[in-house]
Every structure is written in structure tokens, then in C-alpha cells.
Amino acid sequence: MNTYYADLHIHIGRTRSGKAVKITGAKSLTLANVLETANYRKGLNLIGIIDSHSPEVIEEMEEMVCTGELTELNGGGLKYRDLVLIPGSEIEIYDKNCKGPIHVLAYFPNLKAMKQFSGWMGRHLKNIRLSSQRIYVNAVILQQKVKELQGLFIPAHVFTPFKSLFGRGVSKSLQEVFDPDLIDGIELGLSSDTFMAEGLKELNPYVFITNSDAHSLGKIAREYQALELAQPTFKELAWALQEKEGRRIKSNYGLNPLLGKYHETVCSKCQEKITGQEESCGSCGGVTFIKGVSKRIQELKGYFPNPVPRKRPAYIHQVPLEFIPGLGPKLMERLLDAFGTEMGIIHRASAADLQKVVPEKIAEYIDLARKGQLVIEAGGGGRYGKVRVLHKNRK
Template sequence: MKNYFVDLHIHIGRTRSGRAVKITGAKSLTFSNIIRHARDYKGLNMIGVIDSHSPEVLDEMEDLLKAGELQEHPEGGLNYGGMSVILGSELEINDESTQGPIHVLCYLPTLQKMRDFSKWLKNYMKNIHLSSQRIYISGRVLQKKVKELEGIFIPAHVFTPFKSLYGKGVRNSLAEVFDADLIDGIELGLSSDTSMADQLAELHRYTFVTNSDAHSLAKIAREYQKIEMAEPSFRELGLALSKAEGRGIKANYGLDPQLGKYHRTVCAECLAYNPSFDEACSVCGSVKKVKGVADRIQELRTSKGNQYERPPYIHQVPLEFIPGLGPKMLEKLMDHFGTEMAVLHSVPLDSLKQVIPEKTAITIDKARKGQLAFHAGGGGKYGKITD
């Protein structure tokens, strides 16, 4: 068994021809750029590309297979020089059983099964080329199709105020929309962590995953997990999510929830902090609020959240959040130490000081030790480091 760094939620911004896939994604976020950046710059061992259903993306993967740059793993996934690429699709469910739109992640083991899935999806959505599109079937029907294709099904960023399971998708329980037995894991999102999510008793049975939901190359691996597996393949990922045969997530690495964009409740107009959702904003008088994840979880709370079986959730500050660490200095770190994973996990403080200013090196070290203070984010605005 070995430990692997894994980020399972990375968007395609554009195809190689320049066609939009994730409209809000960066133009540089092509499939070829993603796999190179994730392996060589970020230092990841497995990634999930969750717009793989888009036909032009599938064609690019096919061409890379023919050119020998990718190889299909016999146990599922595509191998890119030692890094595994898991083919996924983010979809939006919003039917008579939901209170609002819900995003979900569907992963398939092979290129052919993803092609089959793409052809099937085309019958139930308006634009198969785009990311995160509404699919005009129920959540349970989608789950059954994913399982028919031997896939993995995970509700995405489940507490985000918009387009998520608990944000506005259900009143109280996931059973309102999904078959609980056909869920393979729960993606927490940037504004919550394990201790917060475990306050919902119905989630105790599931493995929690922490992913970047990257809309640019820089955002890849802002959240990820360390998974113990025999090798980086689709089958091994499934075993790890099921905590079977000695596989499993060893640690989740994610933002301190205070750094997330939706941690606290704020005024929708001026973004002032508003501890009460029912009262007018004390700054501008607006009655419109964006309910924070922390407050929503308290509404749904059915447990003390003391699940002892969970792997550690390690609050981690991505390098791009570090004050004073600009692109040139970050590039200097990469030139010396290889990857972001190395800087975040293994490079000693004294070595950092030899490459970048001491103050910045100390801030990175404090971030690794969980010694920084934050101003909490909300209403779509990230929190900030205050140290």
C-alpha cells in the first residue's frame, strides 16, 4: 500500500479548439494543460476531470491515447506518466423532488463507459458540450444509470448556499432526492470540514472527500486528500471510498472553513456580517441574506459530530492565499522544490528561508501548523489571513 495525493474535482475551461466547456473556467484550463500542471507543478497522483462527458474533451483524450501520452489502466482510469486521470461529470438536478438545484459528481471507469454515458446524457440535457448542465431526470434515475455503468456517485459541495444538496436542494434529508445506498461519498466544499459535516447523523455512514472545484490551474489542489491504495486506479479509488480491503482516506486537506466563500451569513447587498438571518442588515437595511454554511448546518444538526472513525481533517492554506507570495516568488519555490505538495508537506522551514524572504517562509510554516488567524468569508467572498 502507498499514499497518494488526490483531487477529484477539476473543471475543463476550454477544449483544445477553444470551445467553452465551463464558461466561468479559465481559457488555459484545457485537458492537456490540466494533466501536465496537476502532475508536474502540483505534485498530485490522481485527479478527477469532471467535464469528461463533453464530446470534444473525449476526442482529445482519445487522440492522446493513440499518441501514447495516455494509457488506459486495466483497473480503470487513464495513466499519464504515473498520475491517474479519473473521468467524471458534474451535473445539475432540479426536479419536482428538489427545493432547488443540486450538483452531483459522476465518475466512470473507462473512456468507453464515459462515451456511453455522454450519449445517454445527450437525451436529457440541452447542451452536452457544457459543464454542470441541468439534466432532466430525477436524482435516483441518474444514480441507477451511473451504477449500471459501474460508476461512482458523489453529491458535490453539499453545503454551498447555491446549487447543493443541503444549501437549498432539500429541506432536511438527502433521502428526499437520492437513494442513500447508491451514494459513494460526500464532497464537503470549501466552507465546511469534517467536524461540521458530522453534525448530520445521516452522513456518518459516508466517506468525506475534499476537492478543489478548480476553475483555473492555480486553484487545483486547494483542497485534496491523501488516500492509501495499492495503486492509483479507478477500482482502488472505489475500494478506498468504501473503506474496503485496507484502503481508505488517510487525511483530508482543506481550507479552514473560515477561508471559504460561504462560511458565515452575510447581507446579500453589502456583504456585511449578519449573525441573524431574520433581521434587516444593520449596515444597509436590506432584508436579503446569503445564509452561511455554519448556520445552515446548525439548522440541520442531528448529532454532536463526534465520529471517531474519521481520518484527520487538516486545515491547510493554499500557497496562493499566503500574503506576499506572488507569482514570481511561487515560481522560485517550484524551481527549488519541485511541486506544491513538497512545499506544503515536506520542505523544512530553514530551506524555505534560503529561497524566499524569512517573513513569508514563517507564514507558510505557521499555515502548516495551523497557527494563523482568519477573517471569515461569506456571500461569495473568500476569508482572509489576518496574521
């Protein structure tokens, strides 16, 4: 088996003609730019583009196949240089069984299946061109359609307070909405990690995946996983999610959850953190809170305690390079010139190697960041946490 790095949740901001797909996505987040950035700058091996249902995005992919820029693989996926693209879609569910909207991810082995899914889905939502649109069918019917087309079905960022399975969609159990046998994995989201989520017995059957949910080129690979596969294809990815024939998720790499935008509970009026069981904000008196992921997971553990969690891959806390104090564009380019890609900087460059390229302090911060040893101020209420310059063990 070989190790491959995968980020399976990347948006398309604009089509080649300039039409919006993910409205909140950067204009520079085009298919061509995503492929180039993921391959040459980030050093990923496998990506999931989850706006591949948009007809113009499909057309772009088809044209790239015709010109030879993309090659459809026998095992599923489309090869670009050293990178394999898995076509996918993010969809919003809000049927009669949901307490609130839920985002899910669906992935398909080839463009034929993606086009079939897009055509079917276009009959059940208002605008097939856009990302993350609400579909007007029952959640289980959607799951069944994905499986009919040999796809993979994964609930997205499941604990986020808005538009997620446990954050908004259900009271206690995923079975309130989904057929549990038609789920292929659980995407944790930026404000949680394995250590927080493994205490939920209901999630024992599923592997955890960690993805960037990138709305800009720079955010690609802020979270990702290392996969052990024979080769990077859709079929091998499916086997890794099933932990079949030696394929597996080797390790998850993600933000320390404290950096996530929704880790802590905060007052929705003044953003003051709510640390206990207060009924009103001690700062402004507000009574409406944005419940943090950490608090929500603790509630869920009370419903489904898990005395014997399944064995899971290592979850490695990393601070993305863009968060490193003092690491500006010029120093970043020097690092890329020396080590090729961000994966090269993070996984292959030693601390001594880094010091040969950037100032010692910056090299130290990078090394601490990839070891998860920088001190972090927790985020919440839609605001990211912050990295503090001082770190553990420094006086």
C-alpha cells in the same frame, strides 16, 4: 499501501479548439494544461476531470490514448506520466423532489463507460458540450444509470448556498431526493470541514472528500486528500471510498472554512455579516440574506443530531500557497525549483529548508499556513475570507 494525493473536482474551461466547456472557467484550463499542471507543478497523483462527458473532451482523450500520451489502466483510469486521470462529470439535478438545484459528481472507470454515459445523458439535457448542465431525469434514475455503468456517485459541495444538496436542494434529508444506498461519498466544499459536518448523523455512512472545484489552473489542489492505496486506479479509489481491504482516505487537506466564500451569513444587499437571529440588516435594513454554511449546518444538526460520530481521518487546515502574504510569482518559482512541486513544498520541505530559499518571514508564513495557524477573517456571500499578516501567538 502507498500514499497518493488526489483532487477529484477539476473543470475544463476550453477544448483544444477553443470551445467553451465550463463557461466560467479560465481559457487556459484545457485538458493538456490541466494534466501538465497537476503532474509537474502541483505534484498530484490522481485527478478527477469532471467535464469528461463533453464530446470534444472525450475525443481529445481518445487521441491522447492513440498517441500514447494517455494509457488506459486495467484497474481503471488513464495514466499520464506520474498522474492518473479519472473521467467524470458534474451534473445539475432539479426534479420534482428538489427544493432547488443540486450539483452531483459521477466518475467512471474508463472512456468506454464515459462515452456511454455521455450518450445517455445527451438525450436528457440541452447541451452535452457544456459543464454542469441540468439533466431532465429523476435523481434516482441518474444514480441508477451511474451504477449500471460501474460508476461512483457523489453529491458535490453539499452545503454551498447555491446548487447543492443541503444548501438549496432539500429541507432536511438527502433521502428527499436520493437513494442513500447509491451514494459513494460526500464532497464537503470550501466553506465547511469535517469538524463542522461530522455532527450530522445522516452522513455517518459516507466518507468525506475535499476537492478544489478548480476553475483555473492555479486553483487546482487548493483542497485535496491523501489516499492510502496499493496503486492509483479507479478500482483502488472506489475501495478507498468504501474503506475496503485497507484502502482509505488517510487525511483531508482543505481551506480553513473561514476562507470559503459562503462560510458566514451576509446581507445580500450590502454584504454586512449577520451574526445572530436578526430579521433585518443592521447596516442597510435589508431583509434578504445569503445563508452561510455554518448556520445551515447548525440547522441540520437540529434535525439529525449525532451523539456518536464515526471515526474519520484527520482534516488538516491549510492556506493555499496563493493566499500567502508576500509570496509572489518569482518567489514561488524559486520554491518550485528547489522542491519540485507544490506537494513537495507543503509536505516535504522543512521550515529550515524553506528559509534557505525564500525570506524568513515568507518561510514562516508558509509553515504557519500548512499548520493552519494563520489568522483569518471569515468570508461570506460569495467573497473569500482573507489571511491576516498577524498570526496566533504573535503580539
